[in-house]
Amino acid sequence: MRRSDDGDAAAGWRDPVLLGLVVLGALVRIPPAFGDLWLDEVWTILAAAELRSPLEVFTGFSESNNHHLNTLVAYFLGAGAHPVLYRLHSLAAGMASVALAWDIGRFRGRSTAVIAGALVATSYVLIHFSSEARGYALLVFFALATYDAAWRFGRAPGWRSAVTVWVCTPLGFLSHLTYLYVFLATGTWLVIHLFRQSPHPREALERALWCLGVPVASFAALYVALFRHIVIGEADAYTLGTVLVRTLSYAAGGPGAGPWATVIAVLGAGALLASIGWLYRAAGDDWVFYALATIGAPAVVLLALRPEVLAVQYFVANVAFALVAVSLLAGALWDRGGWVAACVAAVLVLHVGGDAANVWRLSRFGRGAYREGVLYMAEHTPGQVVTITSDHDFRNGMILAYYQRYLPSRKHFQYVPHGHQFPVEAVDDAAASPSTAGAAWMLFHHIGPGHGAERTIADRNGTIYTLAKRLPYADLAGWEWVIYVKRHQGS
Numbered sequence: 001m002r003r004s005d006d007g008d009a010a011a012g013w014r015d016p017v018l019l020g021l022v023v024l025g026a027l028v029r030i031p032p033a034f035g036d037l038w039l040d041e042v043w044t045i046l047a048a049a050e051l052r053s054p055l056e057v058f059t060g061f062s063e064s065n066n067h068h069l070n071t072l073v074a075y076f077l078g079a080g081a082h083p084v085l086y087r088l089h090s091l092a093a094g095m096a097s098v099a100l101a102w103d104i105g106r107f108r109g110r111s112t113a114v115i116a117g118a119l120v121a122t123s124y125v126l127i128h129f130s131s132e133a134r135g136y137a138l139l140v141f142f143a144l145a146t147y148d149a150a151w152r153f154g155r156a157p158g159w160r161s162a163v164t165v166w167v168c169t170p171l172g173f174l175s176h177l178t179y180l181y182v183f184l185a186t187g188t189w190l191v192i193h194l195f196r197q198s199p200h201p202r203e204a205l206e207r208a209l210w211c212l213g214v215p216v217a218s219f220a221a222l223y224v225a226l227f228r229h230i231v232i233g234e235a236d237a238y239t240l241g242t243v244l245v246r247t248l249s250y251a252a253g254g255p256g257a258g259p260w261a262t263v264i265a266v267l268g269a270g271a272l273l274a275s276i277g278w279l280y281r282a283a284g285d286d287w288v289f290y291a292l293a294t295i296g297a298p299a300v301v302l303l304a305l306r307p308e309v310l311a312v313q314y315f316v317a318n319v320a321f322a323l324v325a326v327s328l329l330a331g332a333l334w335d336r337g338g339w340v341a342a343c344v345a346a347v348l349v350l351h352v353g354g355d356a357a358n359v360w361r362l363s364r365f366g367r368g369a370y371r372e373g374v375l376y377m378a379e380h381t382p383g384q385v386v387t388i389t390s391d392h393d394f395r396n397g398m399i400l401a402y403y404q405r406y407l408p409s410r411k412h413f414q415y416v417p418h419g420h421q422f423p424v425e426a427v428d429d430a431a432a433s434p435s436t437a438g439a440a441w442m443l444f445h446h447i448g449p450g451h452g453a454e455r456t457i458a459d460r461n462g463t464i465y466t467l468a469k470r471l472p473y474a475d476l477a478g479w480e481w482v483i484y485v486k487r488h489q490g491s
Contacts, residue, residue, distance in 0.1 A: 006352050007201060008183055015110075015113075015404060017114055017117075018099065018102050018113075018117060019121070021098050021102065021114075021117040021118055021121045022095050022098050022099055022117075022121070022289075024098075024118075024121050024122070024133060025094060025095050025120070025121035025392035026091070026094075026095050028121070028122065028127055028359055029091055029095070029127050029130055029145040030091065030130075030361040030442075031093050031132045032127065032128070032131040032198075032359070032362045032363050032366060033084050033090075033091055033131040033132075033186075034083070034084055035131075035362075035366025035367060035480075036083070036366055036367060036368055036369060036370045036371050036479050037083050037086065037132075037133065037367075037402070038132070038367035038368055038370075038371075038399075038479075039395055039398060039478070039479075040065055040400060040477070041086065041132060041133040041134065042295040042398055042399060042402040043063075043065050043398060044065060044066070044067070044070060044071055044074050044133065044134075045074045045077075045086065045133070045402070046079060046398065046401070046402060047061055047063070047065070047066070047071070048061075048071050048072075048074035048075040048079075049075075049078060049079035051075055052208050054072060054075055054076075056399075057071045057072050057224060058225070062231050063230075063232050063233050064231065064232050064233050066230075066311070066339070067134055067135025067138075067174075067175060068135070068174040068175075068176050068178050068204060068226070069089075069137075069138055069171065069174050070089070070090075070133060070134055070135040070136055070138065070175070073089050073133070074086060074133065075372075077129065080405075082134075083098045086133035087131060087132055087133045088218075089133060089138065090129070090130045090132060090133060090134065090135075090136075090137035090138070091130060091131065093130060093137040093138045093140065094126060094127070094130025094137045094140075094142040095130075095133070096136070096141050097120055097140050097141045097144055097320065097340060098117050098120050098121045099117070099128065099142060099369045100141065100144035100145055101114060101116040101117050101119070101120035101320070101323070101324055101327075102114075102117035102150055103148055104116060104144065104147065104151070105240055105322055105324065105327055105331065106326070107151065107171075108328055108331060109331055109332075109335065111331040111334045111335050112327055112330070112331025112332070113331075114331075115327040115330045115331050115334065115348065116323070116324050116327035117411075118326075118348070118352070119324075119326070119348075119351070120320060120323055120324070121324040121326055122352050122355050122356070122359075123251070123319065123320075123323055123355060124250055124253070124354075124355040124358035124359050124362070125250050125251055125312065125316060125319045125476075126140060126316065126319065126323075127355075127359055127362070128362055128474075128476050128477070129313055129316050129476075131362075132367065133242070134176075134209050134313075135174075135175040135176040136176060136313050136316045137173070137174075138170060138172075138175035138176075139175040139178065139179055139183040139316065139317055140316055140317050140320045141166045141175075142169075142171050142175055142179065143172055143179060143182040143317040143320065143321070143457055144320060144321075144324075145164065145168045145181065145184050146164075146165055146168040146169060146172060146182060146183075146186055147185075147289065147293075147321075148164075148176075149162075149164035149168065149444070150165055150186045150190050150211065151210050152187075153165065153190070153207075154190055154193045154194060154197070155209070157207050157210065159277035161211075162210055162211045165186075165211055165212070165214075165215055165361050166214040166215060166218070168217075169214075169215035169218055169219065170218040170219075170222060170315065171311040171389070172217075173222050174222070175293070177227060177230075177309075178228060178314050178315075178316075178317060179230050179317065180297070180301060181281055181293060181297040181298050181301065181317060182293055182297075182317050182321070183215070183219065184292065184300070184301075185289055185292035185293035185296070185297045186289065186293075187212050187215070187216075188288065188289075188292055189285065189288045189289035189292065190208065190211060190212065191204075191208050191212070192288055193285050193286055193288075194207050194208050194238060195237055196285060197209075218371065219257075232308050232309055233309070234386075234387040235308070235311075236308075236447060238310050239332065240310065242331065243310050243311060243312065244265070244280055245261055245262055245265045245311045246261065246265075247266045247315045247319065247400055248264075248265035248266075248268045249262070249265040249268065250358065250476070251268055251319045251322060251323070252264050252265065252267060252268030252271070252314060252320075252351065252354070253350065253351040253352065253353070253354025253358070254268070254354055255358075256449065256475045256476070257448070257449045257450070259318040264354075268322075271326050272294060272295075272322050272325060272326060273280070274323060274329060275290070275325045275326045275328055275329040276290050276294075276295075278328075278329045278332070279325070279328060279329075283372045283403075284480075286328075290321060290324075290328075292323075293317075293318060293321040294318050294321050294322045294325060298315065298318055300412045302478060312476055313476070313477070330344050330347075330348065338459055340430075345470060355401045358474075360472045361475075364474070365472050365473050365474040366473065366474060367473055367474065367476075367478030368471065368473040368478035368479055368480070369471035369472075369473070369481065370399050370403050370471075370481065371403055371406050373443075373469065373471050373481045374400070374403045374404070374406055374407065374470055375406060375407075376468075376483065377441050377445045377483065378407050378408055378411050379408075379447040380468075380485070381411070381440055384410050384411050384412065385411075385412065385413075385414050386407070386412070386413050386414065386418060386440065386441065387413075387414045387415075387439040387441065388400065388409060388413060388414070388415055388416065388417065388424075388439050388440070388441045388442070388443060389415070389416040389417070389420065389421045389438070389439040389441070389442050389443070389446045389459075389477060390415075390418060390442065390443035390444070391422065391443065391445060392418065392445055393415075393417055393418045395445055396443050396445060396477075397415055400415060412424040414439075416439040420438075421438050421439065421442070421459040421460060421463065422458045422459065422460060423456055423459070424442075424458060424459050425457065426454040426456065426457055426464075427456050427457060427464065428456070429459045437461055437462075437463050438461060438463035438486060439486070440458055440485065440486050441468075441483060441484065441485055441486070442457075442459070442465050442483075442484040442485075443482070443483060443484075443487075444481070444484070445479040445480070445482075446479055446480040446482060447479045447480075449475070451480065451482075453467055453470060453482045454467070455467050457484060463485040463486060463487075464486070465484035465485060465486055465487065466484060466485060466487055467482070467483075467484055468483045468484060468485040469481075469482075469483040470482050470483070471483070
């Protein structure tokens with residue numbers, strides 16, 4: 001089912017269900033947006049505060065942590081703004097992405113529009129990354145807007161849709177470089193579509209250049225000026241299979257690890273492949289875009305570049321299009337009615353329920369409880385100096401540098417470098433004796449599930465520490481903090 005005219009399209013934007021989905025998308029994103037800022041957000045804020053002009057966002061900050069549009073926001077806000085202000089642009093982009101998913105779904109009917117909007121509104125992956133001060137929510141918005149405009153251009157070439165593609169392309173790349181996946185998928189699909197639709201190859205080529213010439217030139221310029229100078233920041237080692245399972249499971253409403261994550265990841269991948277297969281068997285060439293946007297383009301880029309860093313967030317735009325692709329098949333099945341529609345409803349309820357459980361955990365634990373940890377150590381330290389050492393100088397040191405602003409008056413941190421007291425080892429609590437050497441507090445950061453914590457440990461100098469507090473996080477971004485206190489102080 002295709003929209004028949006612009007009047008139908010205008011009426012679709014006034015649909016009360018769309019308004020309800022956008023509101024829902026806002027309501028589930030706002031609570032986690034009030035959680036603590038984590039390392040990558042803090043890193044951006046502190047780095048932006050050292051820049052002398054907005055131009056230096058593009059010329060003076062070459063780390064891969066620099067998501068340029070997001071860094072501009074941090075630059076203009078400064079280092080002392082309320083944490084949620086750094087995330088407002090992500091919240092806005094997340095809400096707007098719900099509307100764009102709805103609009104793309106309307107290409108095939110209202111049922112598909114409702115399902116597409118609902119899946120994007122409630123997706124844990126999209127909620128997570130549209131409630132933090134990074135570039136991923138902007139990436140998703142500009143990716144959806146690019147395809148939406150390109151599809152309109154393929155249907156009826158015109159300046160409005162072409163210019164939208166022109167504008168969204170550089171903004172997408174300046175949101176995050178993984179916009180490249182969508183850029184390659186959209187460009188390839190549009191060229192194929194135009195040549196299939198036009199009886200004259202020269203006309204198809206002219207239209208392709210009309211829509212894609214400026215975006216290709218803008219990408220080339222950005223690559224020469226910015227992207228080839230990017231320095232990849234520090235990150236933990238990864239295995240491709242683990243990252244893909246986490247991505248697929250979270251996208252399908254499952255957990256991030258464990259046997260069920262693998263099962264749900266396989267089911268999610270099956271639903272995506274079924275949707276692409278259904279599009280292939282249907283009239284048209286939309287399957288080309290979805291196959292490339294969700295599978296083909298990421299596979300080609302990963303094989304060609306073999307990146308040093310890979311995480312779930314690098315597939316956030318692919319997740320968005322996977323949800324839209326599944327909604328195309330789900331909408332068609334829903335329209336059949338009867339037991340088929342009942343099965344679709346049951347699957348959607350399970351999917352949204354799984355997402356809701358993950359969102360609840362995000363709202364409860366956030367990306368870490370750094371402020372709580374800082375205040376706990378300050379409140380349990382006599383005197384004005386809070387001495388701390390940790391298992392990672394850069395990561396914990398930057399977090400402490402930012403959150404020291406929340407310390408009570410006259411108290412301040414004194415950080416003892418990692419090498420002075422590490423490595424550490426577990427010791428028998430009964431045999432351990434107090435010591436006065438070393439920092440008063442010892443921090444460990446744990447990324448991912450399943451990390452234990454010894455009750456009593458000793459540093460390289462024999463100083464004894466006991467477990468004082470564990471501060472969990474919700475996964476995907478941030479980490480758990482495990483806090484140890486030196487034995488003679490008590491806990």
